[in-house]
Amino acid sequence: MARKRTIMIFLRDVRGALLISLWFMFLTFPIMVIKVNPIERTVVWRWDNMAYVGLLSFLLYLAGRQYLKYRERRLESSRRQSMEEKTKRFLRRLSENPVPAYTLMAVAGVFALSFPFVFSTYQTNIMITALMYVVLGLGLNIVVGVAGLLDLGYVAFYAVGAYSYALLNLHFGVGFWFALPIGALLGMTFGILLGFPVLRLRGDYLAIVTLGFGEIIRLILENWNEFSKGPSGISNIPRPGLFGLEMPLETAITYLYFLMIGLVLFTVFVVRRLQDSRIGRAWYALREDEIACQAMGIDKTRTKLTAFALGATWAGMAGVIFAAKTTFINPASFTFLESAIILCIVVLGGMGSIVGVILAALILILLPEYLRAFSDYRMLVFGAVLVLMMVFRPQGLIGHRRRTYTIKPDAGRSGNAA
Amino acid sequence: MQPDRPPAAPNRTLLEVRGLTMDFGGIKALDHFDLRIREGEIAALIGPNGAGKTTFFNCLTGMYAPTAGDMLFFLPGRKTVRLNGLKPNKVTEQGLARTFQNIRLFPNMTVLENVMIGRHCRTRARVLGAVFRDPRTRREEREIVRRSYEIIEKIGLADQVNEFARNLPYGAQRRLEIARALATDPVLLLLDEPAAGMNPRETRMLDELICRIRDEGLSILLIEHDMKLVMSLSDHIFVMDYGKKIAEGPPPEVRRNPQVIRAYLGEDIVHDHA
């Protein structure tokens, strides 16, 4: 009896899958199947694509149904609780008994430290890029993940940092170490200048204004030739120096790599401390409920501005390093897609989760580098990731955990309560 | 503009509202509403659904900008503050704290953290302090935890400090909102239907809690539909309908007021207390 019902349900799913695959074959028919050349007036019919679309949507639908059913069943049955408890217990064990956590960190540390000596310069360079995105992701994470402000023009501050180093160096011969704080400060200044008027806006408007601002900055860089040298960009930007030492290329890259590792560690340190502070709590609260926040005496605009400016500072810093790493910059590096990639890192990693963001940055940046077949589909996948994460796992790969406090009844605390 | 403050007396006025009007493009949710609250009293604001009670709270706490009228806050030993035009967080800094009719906790933060947010406006640490953790910041942080925990103990949620707010039962969430408001060190506590959705046991606990808060020297203004609670708790009752004040006075007087009975016809007051 039950078996018969299962089969019935399965058949219904198959029928659904058939309908869905028919729909998608229809939907994608003009774009996927027909390819025209309007000049030579020729048409190519790619019927095989239609078959792929049909098959893929058929399978995806079935898989999706199964997944949803599985999730529902898990929600219904009490097994869900024991599952959750199991993970909870595991996490608690991890924090109570720090040996595995420390081992993991030690392995990661050794790997990170030996990386440039084990792998080639080429690989190291890729890793530097990935670390750059880690820093950008962590910076944006303060804005989007922690404070809940959707900033789609993050790349503008990155551009500010990169161009401030490039231009200061070009005109005044300013060195990297001097430019780094200047880039950070300029990023912050721009953050405050933009943030001040726009942070009063509702969340979705804020997203669009920041997007518009990012595009304005890029278009200005592209068109104001006297200032930024336009689309041809600025080249021969020096790599970071060490007390005026001339370094061969390989050493310079290794040096840059360790600089990035240092910056990542510094960023993690700062973000962690911030999250666990008065201001960090206010950011989380702001993300949860703005009105309640204000009623609790939090200055909404000022608190948002702090998060926004801090994120911009980090982007400015990363921008300086980016200019120093590539030794050449032009406006094409600072398009909206760049902002979207960084956003994708934050969303995939889990809003507010440091480990998640680091993991996501490494996955999203390294995967396309090493899987060439994947790299063509990079942006397609990024877009899909944003949608899928929102629909199926809004908390990200690694959901953020709140800090717990142990209150000791002694130590003079209960004394006051009496 | 600001009237002279009378010398401190047990019957001293704490809050005075005159001619408060809130016009939502046609609907006058508040229509020349007057109200006066004395120090150390529990006042209640009652009225049928849609009378404008919540709107009054929203005007008072800076969420809405009233169309006309004055709201004056006479702080003991300090300058009189005109609340009109203050941003909500400034109002809270002045010593008015509120809860919400439809609970607005921070659901994904723990009980303790919710209350710690209340301490925000009484503490100072900023970004640099948070990063460097200087002794002052650390001391302040410890103080925040200590005070918050104290308040949580007082409202009886000490066992659930690390629980997410969303996981609390309904009554506990309402009490947590009170705790969060208390953490801002208010002089006047505004409670919007604190007993709504509570079972009798929870309501009794709430009754006790409110009395205890008053005994610690706070003044309370509460909006409530539970007439038994209102009658037993309050020193003074304001009744409003269609944005206007239709009656005020001590509970027995209000209960007998024919206008009040008419406004409430068929509601609890007739059944419970007729």
Added chain:
Amino acid sequence: MDYFIELFFSGLTRGSIYALIALGYTMVYGIIGLINFAHGEIYMIGAFTALIVSTVLSIYNMPLAAILVLTVLASAIWAGAYGFTVEKLAYKPLRKAPRLSPLISAIGMSIFLQNYVLLAQTPDFLPFPPLIPEFAFMEPVSGVIGSSELVILTMTTSLMLLLTLFIKFTRLGKAMRATAQDRTMARLVGINVNMIISATFIIGSGLAAIGGLLIASHIGQINFFIGFIAGIKAFTAAVLGGIGSVPGAVLGSFILGLTESFATGYVSSDYEDVFAFSLLVLILIFRPAGLLGKSSAEKV
């Protein structure tokens, strides 16, 4: 003077195209409060479908009139289908999610669709065949207004009129207005809200597709990226007029089109897009409710 009139008509033409796209933004926003970031991509897909269909038909030597009608129909139908599908996949599961979730999902959808067309078709610009013939009677005024501009203006104006009548008088239109005002209430009085939302997406997408095909045929080339800029500009227009308001979207579009046309004509064409973006930033900062929108205090 001729230059002024020429700029004026080109501004009107631009504006009317923005209006066709902006209507989709504003209708969707009015009903589900979402900035449908992928709307510009629907417009782009509409233009691509039009290019593909018209080229295929012309290779098979169809008469021009038939090509025109079939192309318009095909691009509106397919764009509608895309709009419908996008809503079901990326927005419907997020109706109850926090406000930013559907927006992020929409951004993802937009990136996905761009790259889908890039990969399935081409990353390069494709020439778009002029669908609209040069009319002989337009010869004397061809210095200030071209035939395709005339067609675009008449076509968009009549579409907008039709839409207004539709929203005002048909059952579906009334149900849409009801849903926009209060979704819960609309459901209670028996309106099928899901169906209304789908219909809104389909209509908005169809209009955008017609806008896409008109402008593509006017300008003469398209690529996968045209939806991004056009989308943001149309959104600007919708916000300028007051998002959620249909006449507002039309008004905002014409203002934006004229501003752009005069600014590029008299100031500098390098900064064409900067004008629009700056306008967007300025309105949102100084008058977020737009020209015809009404600002509302959030209920606490």
